[in-house]
Amino acid sequence: VLDQLPDEPSAPVRSALISCPSCGAPCSLGFGDEAVCVSCQTRVPLSPEIQQARERRREESRKRRQADPYLRRALAAKVSFWRSPTFIAPISYIAPFLAAAMGYQFGYQQNQYGQAGFVWLIGIGLVHFLTSALLESRKDEQLRALLLSQPGPLLEDGTRVVVCRVCAAPLPIPPGRPGSEGSSGEPQDCSCDHCGADNILAAGPGTSQAPRPDLFDAEAVFREVFGDEVNQRASRLYPLTIFLGFVLLAVLTFFAVEAPRSKIP
Numbered sequence: 001v002l003d004q005l006p007d008e009p010s011a012p013v014r015s016a017l018i019s020c021p022s023c024g025a026p027c028s029l030g031f032g033d034e035a036v037c038v039s040c041q042t043r044v045p046l047s048p049e050i051q052q053a054r055e056r057r058r059e060e061s062r063k064r065r066q067a068d069p070y071l072r073r074a075l076a077a078k079v080s081f082w083r084s085p086t087f088i089a090p091i092s093y094i095a096p097f098l099a100a101a102m103g104y105q106f107g108y109q110q111n112q113y114g115q116a117g118f119v120w121l122i123g124i125g126l127v128h129f130l131t132s133a134l135l136e137s138r139k140d141e142q143l144r145a146l147l148l149s150q151p152g153p154l155l156e157d158g159t160r161v162v163v164c165r166v167c168a169a170p171l172p173i174p175p176g177r178p179g180s181e182g183s184s185g186e187p188q189d190c191s192c193d194h195c196g197a198d199n200i201l202a203a204g205p206g207t208s209q210a211p212r213p214d215l216f217d218a219e220a221v222f223r224e225v226f227g228d229e230v231n232q233r234a235s236r237l238y239p240l241t242i243f244l245g246f247v248l249l250a251v252l253t254f255f256a257v258e259a260p261r262s263k264i265p
């Protein structure tokens with residue numbers, strides 16, 4: 001039941017290539033002259049035509065993946081703990097107290113109340129500038145996370161099937177690859193035999209997410225995370241905007257505290 005994949009990139013629903021003859025589950029096309037059903041372990045022989053079409057399509061998919069700037073960007077994203085909300089949120093919460101300590105040190109102790117307020121607000125602004133810039137740089141990680149393959153059912157021999165993030169069909173993963181870190185030249189991405197969606201192979205078992213057929217290609221995922229051009233510009237400027245807001249507030253506070261006193265002779 002081999003059909004030609006349509007060329008258009010946004011065709012989330014495509015018919016399955018091959019189904020298991022005994023249980024009907026979608027079957028990964030494997031690498032040799034037979035496929036193994038992950039649900040019932042039935043061996044499904046593959047005709048030379050199917051094997052040829054499989055190789056041709058995988059080669060096409062590989063070239064497309066290599067040329068996809070959004071997928072390349074997602075593959076290059078590194079996961080860092082200092083961008084995780086569990087690290088950033090507490091820093092944002094303690095920002096006023098951190099900055100208050102600075103204000104006390106640099107102003108209040110010398111009876112410079114205007115200066116104390118100024119340092120306090122600039123300090124809060126700096127912390128928020130840093131944390132919102134970190135959150136902005138986290139978007140590449142989110143892009144990568146949405147493209148990750150998903151953990152599938154556990155086989156009897158203890159290995160876990162890796163399934164497509166879009167259609168949940170088992171992915172064609174070379175033997176020896178499952179569970180490895182994707183280092184030493186092993187493939188880090190592959191395309192689904194069934195729907196053609198590009199997946200980044202998750203290093204560990206990971207947590208299962210609901211399939212997102214609406215995010216078929218990497219560009220759709222990019223738009224989901226980054227928004228349109230206006231959104232992208234606004235969120236790039238956000239850290240600076242919030243900092244400038246605090247600077248303005250700090251200057252106003254300084255003059256509000258200092259100006260009346262300077263008028264008294």
Ligand SMILES: [Zn+2]
Nearest residue numbers: 020023037040
């Ligand atoms: Zn089966």
Ligand SMILES: [Zn+2]
Nearest residue numbers: 164167192195
């Ligand atoms: Zn798929």
